[in-house]
Amino acid sequence: MAENIQTNLINLEEKLNEIDSQINKFKQISSDEGIKLNEVVEILERKKLQLLDELDAWQKTLIARHKDRPLASDYINSVFTGFTALCGDRHIMDDHAIISGMAYLEGRPVVVVAQDKGRTTEEKVLRNFGMPHPEGYRKAMRVMKFAEKFNRPIITFIDTPGAYPGIEAEERGQALAIAENLRDMSQLAVPVLAVVLGEGGSGGALALSVADRILMLKYSIYSVISPEGCASILFRDAGKAPLAAAALKLTADDLYKFKIIDQIINEPSGGAHRDPKSTIENVKAALISNLDELCKKDKNELVKGRYKKFREMGVFCSFES
Amino acid sequence: MGWFSKLLVPDREKSKVPQGLWEKCPGCQRVIYKKDLEKNLWVCAQCGYHFKISARDRINSIVEPGSFVELFSDVGSLDPLEFVDTEKYCERYKKSRDKSKMNDACITGSAMIGKNKAALGVMDFYFMGGSMGSALGEKITLITEYATQNRLPLIIVSTSGGARMQEGIFSLMQMAKTSAALAVHAKAGLMFISVLVDPTTGGVTASYSMLGDIIIAEPNALICFAGPRVIEQTIRQKLPEGFQRSEFLLKHGIIDMVVPRAEMHDKLMFILDFINSNQRTDE
Ligand SMILES: [Zn+2]
Numbered sequence: 225m226a227e228n229i230q231t232n233l234i235n236l237e238e239k240l241n242e243i244d245s246q247i248n249k250f251k252q253i254s255s256d257e258g259i260k261l262n263e264v265v266e267i268l269e270r271k272k273l274q275l276l277d278e279l280d281a282w283q284k285t286l287i288a289r290h291k292d293r294p295l296a297s298d299y300i301n302s303v304f305t306g307f308t309a310l311c312g313d314r315h316i317m318d319d320h321a322i323i324s325g326m327a328y329l330e331g332r333p334v335v336v337v338a339q340d341k342g343r344t345t346e347e348k349v350l351r352n353f354g355m356p357h358p359e360g361y362r363k364a365m366r367v368m369k370f371a372e373k374f375n376r377p378i379i380t381f382i383d384t385p386g387a388y389p390g391i392e393a394e395e396r397g398q399a400l401a402i403a404e405n406l407r408d409m410s411q412l413a414v415p416v417l418a419v420v421l422g423e424g425g426s427g428g429a430l431a432l433s434v435a436d437r438i439l440m441l442k443y444s445i446y447s448v449i450s451p452e453g454c455a456s457i458l459f460r461d462a463g464k465a466p467l468a469a470a471a472l473k474l475t476a477d478d479l480y481k482f483k484i485i486d487q488i489i490n491e492p493s494g495g496a497h498r499d500p501k502s503t504i505e506n507v508k509a510a511l512i513s514n515l516d517e518l519c520k521k522d523k524n525e526l527v528k529g530r531y532k533k534f535r536e537m538g539v540f541c542s543f544e545s
Numbered sequence: 546m547g548w549f550s551k552l553l554v555p556d557r558e559k560s561k562v563p564q565g566l567w568e569k570c571p572g573c574q575r576v577i578y579k580k581d582l583e584k585n586l587w588v589c590a591q592c593g594y595h596f597k598i599s600a601r602d603r604i605n606s607i608v609e610p611g612s613f614v615e616l617f618s619d620v621g622s623l624d625p626l627e628f629v630d631t632e633k634y635c636e637r638y639k640k641s642r643d644k645s646k647m648n649d650a651c652i653t654g655s656a657m658i659g660k661n662k663a664a665l666g667v668m669d670f671y672f673m674g675g676s677m678g679s680a681l682g683e684k685i686t687l688i689t690e691y692a693t694q695n696r697l698p699l700i701i702v703s704t705s706g707g708a709r710m711q712e713g714i715f716s717l718m719q720m721a722k723t724s725a726a727l728a729v730h731a732k733a734g735l736m737f738i739s740v741l742v743d744p745t746t747g748g749v750t751a752s753y754s755m756l757g758d759i760i761i762a763e764p765n766a767l768i769c770f771a772g773p774r775v776i777e778q779t780i781r782q783k784l785p786e787g788f789q790r791s792e793f794l795l796k797h798g799i800i801d802m803v804v805p806r807a808e809m810h811d812k813l814m815f816i817l818d819f820i821n822s823n824q825r826t827d828e
């Protein structure tokens with residue numbers, strides 16, 4: 225079953241590649257032979273868009289987790305200059321699932337806190353596949369308080385399957401660490417901007433996302449539980465993940481409609497991995513425009529606004545008694 | 546968060562003894578006369594096993610008789626995702642509502658404990674496994690804001706299987722909403738006592754439940770972020786005895802105290818007296 229689910233995306237990528245190569249071929253013929261083939265190219269482009277329009281929640285989930293999708297470290301290296309890491313929670317260890325530090329965004333001093341899954345096998349192990357321990361969340365909060373003290377805006381990058389479910393993580397208060405971040409981020413007196421890059425996995429993602437603005441890349445996801453987890457509990461079959469993905473309404477489009485997020489950052493057709501450079505440019509532009517707006521607000525306005533933003537989240541009714 | 550299918554079966558339904566005059570204790574397997582259990586606040590006199598109890602029974606066990614005033618009882622759930630799994634969420638919710646005569650998985654209000662007035666939120670595991678959706682998050686937030694506005698200490702008794710998955714992202718956001726409300730309550734210098742009973746898991750643990758100035762647990766309650774089954778599947782090894790139970794959390798410095806149900810009222814009263822009075826007059 226899992227294999228079927230994976231081939232879903234491979235088929236799509238093959239189709240996209242095929243159309244792309246056809247487009248290139250026609251463009252080549254057109255320029256070589258001096259024949260106008262614009263119409264053919266247009267038809268193919270339209271076909272491609274149609275294919276992408278039809279992407280379902282599960283395909284988007286697979287793109288969000290794609291092995292070649294740009295990671296937080298890619299954005300850190302390309303969007304900012306002078307990145308200087310700040311390490312450790314000052315108590316137990318430096319959790320490498322979280323990268324944090326000082327950087328410049330086109331000259332603006334900012335503090336970056338990011339989740340990174342790692343690309344090579346060694347990196348993945350080092351970064352625990354992007355699943356922080358409590359120390360990761362405590363490191364993040366320590367660095368965010370550093371930002372507050374020195375009046376620097378905070379940018380967080382979200383990309384995690386979730387907080388790590390392990391013995392030591394529980395012993396050292398995983399739930400406590402997440403809860404404290406939720407509470408303390410709500411009171412930070414500097415601008416906080418969160419960007420979901422890939423996977424926004426539940427409480428482990430939320431713990432870095434109590435922000436003034438929440439942005440999502442077009443093919444990223446943000447969910448209370450993974451489609452697989454939801455499928456095995458509610459649908460009683462982990463193979464029904466595609467069904468659960470649709471039911472959970474976890475795509476950027478869904479969350480924008482629900483007014484949970486503020487902006488969708490565009491990705492090249494088929495996903496960021498097909499053209500990382502343009503995605504990175506899009507992210508950079510979105511960071512700059514949002515940050516410049518947020519930096520105009522005073523501290524009280526920011527904290528009050530953030531409270532109001534989250535206070536209004538939820539859909540419920542009133543039963544007359 | 547939310548992997549609570551096993552937990553969803555209440556003890557009383559799990560036991561083989563038919564509903565009636567007798568109840569089988571899951572702790573020691575003894576069959577106990579129900580009237581005796583009730584008198585003993587649903588704690589086994591032999592082995593100390595704490596049965597799950599409804600929010601109403603819980604409130605009666607910790608506040609002064611007749612002092613509870615319910616607030617925000619009208620708040621109920623909607624189905625913004627139009628979620629369907631093996632059953633429509635809206636139908637599942639309606640069934641729970643009809644059965645429990647509650648609008649969602651917690652009761653909020655104010656009450657006296659000894660001579661102290663407190664704001665109170667008490668969760669109910671029998672209502673969809675105490676899962677947190679928008680309505681529950683709203684009620685916890687409302688009672689927290691009520692406590693802040695009226696300068697009252699706040700007590701929340703948590704029991705939950707985690708997030709209400711059927712409400713998707715909205716249920717996740719309740720973690721941030723409730724925690725932000727508690728930040729304001731704390732900033733006002735007010736006390737929050739978090740009481741954890743079996744089981745408290747997932748998104749509820751990873752938000753307001755862990756934010757108490759004082760955190761109290763009933764004996765042997767399962768209290769965790771990730772459930773034991775999820776951890777076993779991830780690390781592929783057996784978990785140590787007593788892992789994620791109240792006493793384990795006490796040992797690891799996560800909670801302040803383990804208090805049996807029969808002593809909960811007096812312990813809460815002691816804490817509230819302690820913060821409300823500058824001098825003890827009774828000795
Ligand atoms: Zn017993």
